[in-house]
Amino acid sequence: MSSPEQPWVLQICHGYDGPFLDCAHQYAALFRGTRYKVLTVYLTGVRNADVEAGSASDEVVFLEYSSRDMRGLKLRAIRDIARLVRTRGFTLCIAHRFKPTYIACLATRLPVIGVSHAFGVYRRRFRQWLANVFSKRLMLLGVSNAVRDDLRASLPTWPENRIETLYNRIDLETLQAQQVTREAARTHLGLPSDAWIVGNVGRLHPDKDQETLIRGFAKALPTMPVGSLLVIVGRGRLEAKLRSLVEALGVEQSVCFLGQISNAKYYFKAFDVFVLTSDHEPFGMVLLEAMAANLPLICSDCGGAREVVQEAGRLFPFGDHCRLASILSELPNSPIPTEKSYRPCLERFGYKAAQEVFKEKLHAFNKKI
Structure with missing residues (x-):
């Protein structure tokens, strides 16, 4: 992973509804006190000042895609994310849920951490295929050991240390x-x-x-x-x-x-x-x-x-x-x-404990790519 003078982390979220604004906040907050800046992208959802303030990010981008834009190959999203990546010295991408992970893998050459917030995400054959194609620069995190074990069962050829747990957390x-x-x-x-x-x-x-x-x-x-x-x-x-x-x-x-x-x-x-x-x-x-x-x-x-x-x-x-x-x-x-x-x-399940765990997992991930 490259280390420019001002490294950036790209975080891609499908949207900010339900718990996902809090999830974006949680992951952006992992980089507090570090030299990294965080740019969070919401693929769906209109621009919202409260969401921007709650994202704990240095910059927030609302792409405002429709549900139709997020179907099929998602070419528009892939193109727009690829353009965005060229504007900063990004060194890592964190993607929440499968569609943002798919877009991140195809739109960038960055190491990608795909966060799974549900069971069964990689039980479909296409998703297994995609994960295997990009396995050299993809790491998967489950929000609990139960989700992690479900991921491992879906991708049995993956080494266990590429599918790990990082618990959700509370401030x-x-x-x-x-x-x-x-x-x-x-x-x-x-x-x-x-x-x-x-x-x-x-x-x-x-x-x-x-x-x-x-x-x-x-x-x-x-x-x-x-x-x-x-x-x-x-x-x-x-x-x-x-x-x-x-x-x-x-x-x-x-x-x-x-x-x-x-x-x-x-x-x-x-x-x-x-x-x-x-x-x-x-x-x-x-x-x-x-x-x-x-x-x-x-x-x-x-x-x-x-x-x-x-x-x-x-x-x-x-x-x-x-x-x-x-x-x-x-x-x-x-x-x-x-x-x-x-x-x-x-x-x-606090922020301090999560930051230490994430630092260890990120270090191990960087050594393997």
């Missing part, structure tokens, strides 16, 4: 300063001040398995404090089905669907416990956000989320609503976690 001090008090959070969300509240934040999607959450809550409800509520934050295609389940179980007065809440992580202190029932959770950022609010955690024992929880929370077998109900029944009388009890886990 604990910043987030805790942003999280509002219990009273303010409940007022903002329109929730009663005296209820015992079970919280869940995520898309209403089969992978999140809110059906098990609702069934477990309904079963536990008679043993929980009077007036207990289940609060679900998020939207998705299963909303009507989940509402029908709530009615069928006769708990309409105890379950609240709040829809999409902007910056929901700021209001986690409204909950008394946080529950994640996902099946295919690549990482589980919401678990770190709940820890920052010092909430007890319950999580399904699968995917990348269990790597986050470990001994910091309670695990139950995926889909086992009876076991979930048992844990929910016990929690109101259990000790509340303290910031001190969560500190080791949060530090493990």
Whole structure:
């Protein structure tokens, strides 16, 4: 890898919706205090001053492609990225998700780190072929060991040290300063001040398995404090089905669907416990956000989320609503976690720890290309 006087890192993101603005911020922040500058490119999404400010980058470019532009061979994107690369002394490219990785490999001659945020990314034959063609200058990172192992299974001929883990991370001090008090959070969300509240934040999607959450809550409800509520934050295609389940179980007065809440992580202190029932959770950022609010955690024992929880929370077998109900029944009388009890886990997923791990992996990658 060349080392010009002012080296730049190119970061390519498909867009900034959902968690991906935070992902861009996380990776750009790895270069704080170094001699590298970071230019972040968002392939889709209109120019946005808040996104630009939140990207933690020295420069941000919005290419504003349409969904149609991102189909097929993506020739326009390849051409535009190739032109952009010629304007700086870029030494490395970080690409989030497959399409940006594909574009980075074809548009540049840079070493490319492709970050996978989901399972199954390289199970398709074309994607395996592309990864193998560019294997000499491509390294893959999974956001958890579970995602890393899925990548390794999809690319069995790759050496293990070219497919590694770099966990998602949290800026604990910043987030805790942003999280509002219990009273303010409940007022903002329109929730009663005296209820015992079970919280869940995520898309209403089969992978999140809110059906098990609702069934477990309904079963536990008679043993929980009077007036207990289940609060679900998020939207998705299963909303009507989940509402029908709530009615069928006769708990309409105890379950609240709040829809999409902007910056929901700021209001986690409204909950008394946080529950994640996902099946295919690549990482589980919401678990770190709940820890920052010092909430007890319950999580399904699968995917990348269990790597986050470990001994910091309670695990139950995926889909086992009876076991979930048992844990929910016990929690109101259990000790509340303290910031001190969560500190080791949060530090493990902090920016400082990630910077050290990334530095080691980048050094090893540079030696092999």
